[in-house]
Amino acid sequence: MKTEIETIVGETPGISYELIVHRLEGTDVSAPRVYIQSGLHADERPGVAALHFLIPMLEQAEAEGRLRGSLILVPHANPIGAAQHLYGEHMGRFATGTRTNFNRDFPVPGDDGMRHLDKASAPVFAERRLKSRLLELADGCPIVLDLHCDDESVQYVYAPEVLWPEMSDLAACLDAEAALLWDSGADRAFEEAVFEQMQARAPDGDLSGHCVTTVELRGQNDVDVTLARKDAEGLYRFLQGRGVVAADTTPAPALKAGFVGKPIRHVDMVTAPAGGTLLFHVAPGDRVEAGQLLAEIITNPGCKGGSVEVRAPQAGYVLTRRIRRFIRMGDNLLKIISDTAAVASRKGALED
Ligand SMILES: [Zn+2]
Known part of the structure; x- marks a missing residue:
């Protein structure tokens, strides 16, 4: 695994943020490429805890030659939000400087089919450059997972309706309780922006093998060793099933009994x-x-x-x-x- 620390320059002199990007190289160029991030809403920690256990598993697979697809992992996707505290309380959902939700207003392709990203040197707010960079890192990956959590919640996933039920393997591997299926967004969340770009790159409309999702890993306080390990193992099983990690037998778990999958x-x-x-x-x-x-x-x-x-x-x-x-x-x-x-x-x- 190779790790790079990218710098996001702040808006005022003396301020900058670090974006930690891990890259793992697969052995098979035809295997799916994967992008996973957590902590985009910087006050949501279950995904960060899951990656803490998943990353060593993937490193080991890489070292043993079992990693087929390449991965990019960004466990602290929002260093700007991570640094926002007001009178001792952390505020990780909205940028306090602009009142914008960190998971909204991502750049999407316009009517011309082109997406305009802000360069690292663009004279715009740091959060805009961060959003552009996250999209760039996820570019070209058919599997993109954005790990979040809700307030108090069961575990559930969002999925574009056209990718369901193909994406139900993720819900099954994670042992999720529910899925919300959406057919059109309007707020330009990360998932939506990635999906629009995927569609723009697939003019024949064939998105088989693709997976883009916001995973809600239960509630904000559901951060403990047992759940984090379980989620890491679930993600690993999913990556095995999709051929990213070689497996002796392809695991094919079923959706949990009582699973609720409905349009949003x-x-x-x-x-x-x-x-x-x-x-x-x-x-x-x-x-x-x-x-x-x-x-x-x-x-x-x-x-x-x-x-x-x-x-x-x-x-x-x-x-x-x-x-x-x-x-x-x-x-x-x-x-x-x-x-x-x-x-x-x-x-x-x-x-x-
Ligand atoms: Zn969130």
Whole structure:
């Protein structure tokens, strides 16, 4: 494995950031090339922990000549967000300088089919140069994994609808509980920008063998040795199945029993009708019926009528819930994958 430390120059004198890029060389040029990053939302750590265990496994495969495809790994994909703290609290989702979500506004091909990336020397904000560089590193890889997590969540993956069910091997290898399938984006998340470029490079429309995804490795606090090892082994199994790592027998795990794979328009975003202290009555992974009590929000503690109930808009599967317990009116409380479509269509990301 070769490691390079790239420099992203900050916007003011004396400031710069380091982007650590690992490269592993495969032995077979016809095997798929792979790009994996974690920590793009810099406050999401399960993917970083998984790569901590995956990288030595891949290094060993490389040393033993079992690595067929080449890989690029960027475990700290967002050094800018990693450095943002305000009064002791880390803020890794939005760039504090521009209020832009670090996983939005990636450059995509325009109407002319061309994508315009910012060079390392371009006189634009550092986060824009970082985004361009991440896309450049992922370029030409048919397998691109962006490791994230949700607030409190089961493990699930996002996938372009046209790559499903081919991509279900990833969900099976990871032992994921659910998949959200999207057909058109609007927010230019990393996954969407990579996919648009993949499509632009495949004018015949043949994307077989491709895989691009945002993997939600459960919730923000699901960072421990057991889960990180399990995720690393799941990713490794997936890479074996795709022929990136040679395997004696091709593993073919099945999707987990009860797996929920639905178009993203099935997601009900349940919002808070009032602000206050949040008591959940359901957890990620639960099945709920229409009208079931999901949560209550305490607005006036101990007093009659001092709490507001939140009930399920329809039957479905609880995918995620908010990590904070003090919430504002209008905050998202839960994502529920409803049995029937929750909205007619949904373009773009579920959250800001
Ligand atoms: Zn994220």
